[in-house]
Amino acid sequence: MQENILQPEKVLVTGISRGREDFDYTMTELVELAKANNYDVVGELRQNLDRSTAAFYFGSGKVEEIRELADAYDATTVLVNDELSPSQLRNLERETKHHIVDRTQLILEIFANRAQSKTAKMQVEIAQLQYALPRLHPSANKLDQQGGGGVANRGAGETKLEMDKRVLNKRIARLRRELKDADVGEEVRRAKRTDKELPTVALVGYTNAGKSTTMNGLLEKFADHPETKQVFEKDMLFATLDTSVRQITLPNNRKFLLSDTVGFVSKLPHTLVDAFKATLAEAASADLLIQVVDYADPHYPDMMQVTEKTLDSIGIHDIPMIVAYNKADLKAGTVFPEVNGDDLIYSARDAASLDKLTELIQSHLFAQDVTNQYLIPFDKGQVVDFINRETSVENTDYTENGTLITTTVNPIQAGQLRDYLVEA
Ligand SMILES: Nc1nc2c(ncn2[C@@H]2O[C@H](COP(=O)(O)OP(=O)(O)OP(=O)(O)O)[C@@H](O)[C@H]2O)c(=O)[nH]1
Ligand SMILES: [Mg+2]
Structure with a gap:
């Protein structure tokens, strides 16, 4: 077996509480998700905050702290416990000077690494493209709090953005068509x-x-x-x-x-x-x-x-x-x-x-199943075969008038065998 010489990437795990009781559990789980994606979790940083902020997700002061901690631990990537808006993601990346991966992206990466079948791969790619679509941006260096970008900013960048979006949308549409043809069901x-x-x-x-x-x-x-x-x-x-x-x-x-x-x-x-x-x-x-x-x-x-x-x-x-x-x-x-x-x-x-x-x-x-007795004339061998093959036979006797079978049947079979039922 070949030894893996690639060092796992060092990451810092972060999140805000949003006043949620399951905060602790979701943070623990984020660490598990990180490990599942072969990240080396070197540190953790939590903030007690009821609501995320529009620009940075974290509250004031924390962004600086994240940058310092990530530097101190030599972490290249910061994992965030929620899905970030496109502008939060850009702003955080710029201010912390580290690669930011939000929870959605992390789960998408794990799915992408695990996908084996053609269908699974296509499904994951659709999800990844849909995640990427609103995050395409022509002016990645500009601070913007609402994610709008501004209509005043028309130019070469925007043309490229439109083109990128068109390419992604086309790819999504094609994958959807192929998926339909592949027919998961x-x-x-x-x-x-x-x-x-x-x-x-x-x-x-x-x-x-x-x-x-x-x-x-x-x-x-x-x-x-x-x-x-x-x-x-x-x-x-x-x-x-x-x-x-x-x-x-x-x-x-x-x-x-x-x-x-x-x-x-x-x-x-x-x-x-x-x-x-x-x-x-x-x-x-x-x-x-x-x-x-x-x-x-x-x-x-x-x-x-x-x-x-x-x-x-x-x-x-x-x-x-x-x-x-x-x-x-x-x-x-x-x-x-x-x-x-x-x-x-x-x-x-x-x-x-x-x-x-x-x-x-x-x-x-099988709650609606019933146990019945059936008398099958000797010239109806195929009915006896059916009963033996499809139902749950308890007892079989050979009488003068035919084969007498006690068996458990479902409502559909009971209908099919109605003519041979021996009334109790
Ligand atoms: N000790 C113990 N281990 C179990 C038991 N059931 C499952 N496991 C282990 O738990 C791990 C996960 O089991 P899976 O059956 O793959 O779990 P799953 O629900 O199919 O998980 P996903 O496919 O990832 O959604 C494996 O290592 C199993 O061997 C159990 O009753 N006892
Ligand atoms: Mg499984």
């Missing part, structure tokens, strides 16, 4: 086509909560084919950027589709949420959501709030949800697996936990 539809009306379950939640590990655990136990591909799981932020869909067939022959998708983080840039709508659409069409929570992280209540808010912002409401409190093995003294209504305390690495999760999924998806 294709994998899902393919799975649905071959398997008729299978119910779908989507794993959602904060990044690094254990969604992919949960999916792999269920696949190992119940995948339709032994060779069904596992999904990528890793202890890092945003390991998953694409949606994967797999079929699960339970021992009682009940089937459903399970999907794993991109995780959330606090202050997820709206350009990214927008760009990833197609990827997240799978969760939007699910019959059941499993919100995976990292129960071992002390900040898990904040993370749940962010998840609920993000789901809401992408238009996901009113889908039944199991809340699955994961990594119970890392939380000393926790008894697991434990079911409490629709909630589960579990570990994605524990077989008994996965059984409990499966029971919960079944109780949601």
Whole structure:
């Protein structure tokens, strides 16, 4: 293996409180995001301030302090905990004499580094271009507080700006067209086509909560084919950027589709949420959501709030949800697996936990199933085949009048088999 001779870039982590209770948590998370992007965090600077200032984001006096601290620590870049306006970004860069990266840009960089599939790459690029668009500026050296730039300032610079904007807009439009052709939903539809009306379950939640590990655990136990591909799981932020869909067939022959998708983080840039709508659409069409929570992280209540808010912002409401409190093995003294209504305390690495999760999924998806007895005449072999293949058979008897089968069926199958029903 080649040794990495590149020294990680040294950064200073900064932010203002805005009177928010989750300030501490978002600052801690900013450090994690910085590490995820291979930055070396050498210092931190916080300011208690209720509102950001239009020109500098920070209040008076702080900008000078940032410059001195960054110099003292030999930091090349200053990370800021919020998305900055174009003018705040320019002004801060000029006054601190350091490269400024705001939270949005940092998250965009991580996504860009992680993106593997063509679709993920296109989605990230759209988000990056949309971030860049309002930040193109012809007079980067001029102090301006409102970001307007001024109409009096017409000249060669502005012409170039217009041209740059046109190029970016054209690129965005082209990527959008290509994305539409690539059709992110294709994998899902393919799975649905071959398997008729299978119910779908989507794993959602904060990044690094254990969604992919949960999916792999269920696949190992119940995948339709032994060779069904596992999904990528890793202890890092945003390991998953694409949606994967797999079929699960339970021992009682009940089937459903399970999907794993991109995780959330606090202050997820709206350009990214927008760009990833197609990827997240799978969760939007699910019959059941499993919100995976990292129960071992002390900040898990904040993370749940962010998840609920993000789901809401992408238009996901009113889908039944199991809340699955994961990594119970890392939380000393926790008894697991434990079911409490629709909630589960579990570990994605524990077989008994996965059984409990499966029971919960079944109780949601198959609540309308009924157990019936059917009498199938001997000349209707294909009906017996259908029952054996598609339903959950409990008992089969061969009588004079045909095959007598006791089985559990869903409402659609009950309709299809109506003619053979033996009334109780
Ligand atoms: N100890 C322990 N570790 C777990 C458990 N579940 C997941 N992990 C670990 O947590 C890390 C993140 O798991 P992933 O499944 O990749 O998390 P994810 O929710 O898919 O994360 P993103 O794809 O980044 O959104 C991995 O290192 C897993 O091995 C668990 O129950 N116990
Ligand atoms: Mg994942």
